[in-house]
Amino acid sequence: MTKQIADFKLVQKQDFGRSVLLKLRAEQALPEIAPGQFVQVRVDGSPNTYLRRPISIHDVDFQHNEITLLVQQVGEGTRHLAMAEMGNVINMVMPLGNGFSLPEKGEIVLLVGGGIGIAPLFYFAKVLVENDIRPMLLLGGKTESDLLRLADYQQLGETFVTTEDGSLGEKGFVTMHSVWQNQDFDKIYVCGPKPMMKAVAKMAAEKDVWCEVSLENLMACGLGACLCCVEDTVDGHVCVCKEGPVFNTRRLKW
Amino acid sequence: MTIDLGRGLVLRNPVMTASGTFGYGEEYTDFVDLAQLGGIIVKGTTLHPREGNPYPRMAETASGMLNCVGLQNKGVQYFIDAIYPRIKDFDTNVLLNLSGSSLEDYVKGAEMVDALEKIPAIELNVSCPNVKQGGMAFGVTTTGISQVVSEVRKVYHKHLMVKLSPNVTNIAEIAMAAEAAGADSVSLINTLMGMAIDAEKRKPKLSVITGGLSGACVKPVALRMVWQVAKAVKIPVVGLGGISNATDAVEFMLAGASAIEIGTANFIDPTVSAKVAWGINEYCERHGFQKVTELIGALEC
Numbered sequence: 001m002t003k004q005i006a007d008f009k010l011v012q013k014q015d016f017g018r019s020v021l022l023k024l025r026a027e028q029a030l031p032e033i034a035p036g037q038f039v040q041v042r043v044d045g046s047p048n049t050y051l052r053r054p055i056s057i058h059d060v061d062f063q064h065n066e067i068t069l070l071v072q073q074v075g076e077g078t079r080h081l082a083m084a085e086m087g088n089v090i091n092m093v094m095p096l097g098n099g100f101s102l103p104e105k106g107e108i109v110l111l112v113g114g115g116i117g118i119a120p121l122f123y124f125a126k127v128l129v130e131n132d133i134r135p136m137l138l139l140g141g142k143t144e145s146d147l148l149r150l151a152d153y154q155q156l157g158e159t160f161v162t163t164e165d166g167s168l169g170e171k172g173f174v175t176m177h178s179v180w181q182n183q184d185f186d187k188i189y190v191c192g193p194k195p196m197m198k199a200v201a202k203m204a205a206e207k208d209v210w211c212e213v214s215l216e217n218l219m220a221c222g223l224g225a226c227l228c229c230v231e232d233t234v235d236g237h238v239c240v241c242k243e244g245p246v247f248n249t250r251r252l253k254w
Numbered sequence: 255m256t257i258d259l260g261r262g263l264v265l266r267n268p269v270m271t272a273s274g275t276f277g278y279g280e281e282y283t284d285f286v287d288l289a290q291l292g293g294i295i296v297k298g299t300t301l302h303p304r305e306g307n308p309y310p311r312m313a314e315t316a317s318g319m320l321n322c323v324g325l326q327n328k329g330v331q332y333f334i335d336a337i338y339p340r341i342k343d344f345d346t347n348v349l350l351n352l353s354g355s356s357l358e359d360y361v362k363g364a365e366m367v368d369a370l371e372k373i374p375a376i377e378l379n380v381s382c383p384n385v386k387q388g389g390m391a392f393g394v395t396t397t398g399i400s401q402v403v404s405e406v407r408k409v410y411h412k413h414l415m416v417k418l419s420p421n422v423t424n425i426a427e428i429a430m431a432a433e434a435a436g437a438d439s440v441s442l443i444n445t446l447m448g449m450a451i452d453a454e455k456r457k458p459k460l461s462v463i464t465g466g467l468s469g470a471c472v473k474p475v476a477l478r479m480v481w482q483v484a485k486a487v488k489i490p491v492v493g494l495g496g497i498s499n500a501t502d503a504v505e506f507m508l509a510g511a512s513a514i515e516i517g518t519a520n521f522i523d524p525t526v527s528a529k530v531a532w533g534i535n536e537y538c539e540r541h542g543f544q545k546v547t548e549l550i551g552a553l554e555c
Contacts, residue, residue, distance in 0.1 A: 003284040019439060042522065048316050050469055051521060093524060219311050220319060221521040225277035226325045227297075228312035237305055237326055242281075 034099030035124035114192025263413035265292030272517035273351035293347030318469025381419030381444035407436035441492035484510020500533020
């Protein structure tokens with residue numbers, strides 16, 4: 001899969017409070033992009049943001065050369081990114097890393113997202129639907145407003161929701177949802193905060209269910225050159241940017 | 255644009271990529287035609303495999319970053335067996351950055367690399383701030399550097415470049431000691447020791463507390479050191495430290511560098527190395543220099 005560095009223009013912006021949706025259009029055709037891959041975004045005009053910001057790919061429209069990012073403002077870099085205005089040029093290196101493994105037809109698939117970790121699951125669910133696999137989704141947040149674009153997710157598969165404050169769906173963490181009691185899964189895919197991913201991975205292991213997680217370790221290069229973003233695996237320290245960000249949990253020393 | 259650094263190391267142009275910032279070159283071939291570079295210096299390699307330091311290994315700083323990777327690599331033998339065959343026919347100079355934690359390791363590693371036909375030079379890393387034993391320990395005293403360079407010199411017959419640490423009181427003295435011990439060139443600077451703290455958590459941001467600072471923020475320090483060293487030694491000086499564009503590269507050459515390395519800037523723009531090579535050429539044309547070597551030490555002061 002060829003990587004590119006390219007300028008994109010911001011063509012649509014939707015504000016979700018702490019998060020923002022940025023639809024970015026390139027002039028040239030996009031390369032092949034797998035769900036679960038990410039981009040490295042250059043943040044201009046932010047003196048303390050030296051490195052690019054790795055952001056998961058939320059959606060892709062190959063017909064219009066568009067990549068959509070769902071960005072949560074967690075620090076100065078993402079805050080500046082969220083300030084981008086329509087027509088602004090944003091430079092990205094993409095697509096990076098390896099995506100989720102596609103399940104077989106007929107397998108029962110659960111996508112579990114926590115907080116902004118729901119972002120890459122949208123494109124993944126879309127690709128699954130295109131491949132005649134209708135996933136189930138389990139999305140969790142602290143509160144109702146964390147469940148961004150919920151109606152759009154619901155279009156792609158049966159969707160279950162938890163919130164820590166009980167403002168929407170079942171109260172508690174994703175691991176506490178009743179769906180776990182009522183349904184068996186062949187494959188589970190998870191993206192969210194590390195403690196949440198570890199908890200789901202543990203449940204999956206107890207049920208002996210295949211499970212992939214998407215990690216977001218701090219990165220510099222995004223290309224497997226600097227060896228900063230390593231995760232401890234059965235094969236030693238490996239770069240999340242190059243060998244991940246998606247890992248089968250059996251490979252991780254969790 | 256050709257630069258002859260001596261003992262068989264001839265660069266197509268003055269631009270190389272710094273060790274630890276360009277992988278083994280393969281990571282960047284989607285972005286850069288390696289034939290447009292003077293050379294690439296591959297990841298720091300030690301005789302024995304090293305797992306490196308625990309995560310987190312990186313902290314961003316104003317105009318730079320700290321790292322404490324700790325020389326993660328699979329060892330010289332793995333390099334020879336698995337990596338060398340893949341990269342030996344790159345159309346550029348492939349240099350190996352060699353590090354060690356004991357004199358014996360340096361010597362044994364250098365001996366093994368000496369046998370690799372397509373590796374024209376070693377960059378001897380005596381300046382990694384992120385490993386407890388060795389590395390920088392050799393590079394911060396004149397006696398330490400004399401010892402390691404002269405021992406490696408006995409077994410290594412190709413171009414021996416010695417990478418210097420900026421974490422010293424007088425870098426010119428260290429450079430002179432390397433020259434006297436048989437170095438063919440010196441490269442500088444390696445990273446500056448620093449640290450970062452998360453005030454909210456009252457914890458260090460790096461797993462081993464301190465790390466090496468690199469990026470645009472170190473450039474003035476690097477430039478000053480290159481200028482001091484270039485005045486003190488007769489062997490070629492390779493300048494690095496925060497070079498992000500062709501103008502930066504020209505500044506290092508004016509200060510006395512015969513060639514330059516691009517490091518952290520590769521992370522921000524993976525195409526930057528080729529752009530710098532092109533930009534140096536453009537500078538020479540614009541200022542009427544016939545050869546790029548005319549830039550070396552051309553600072554007027």
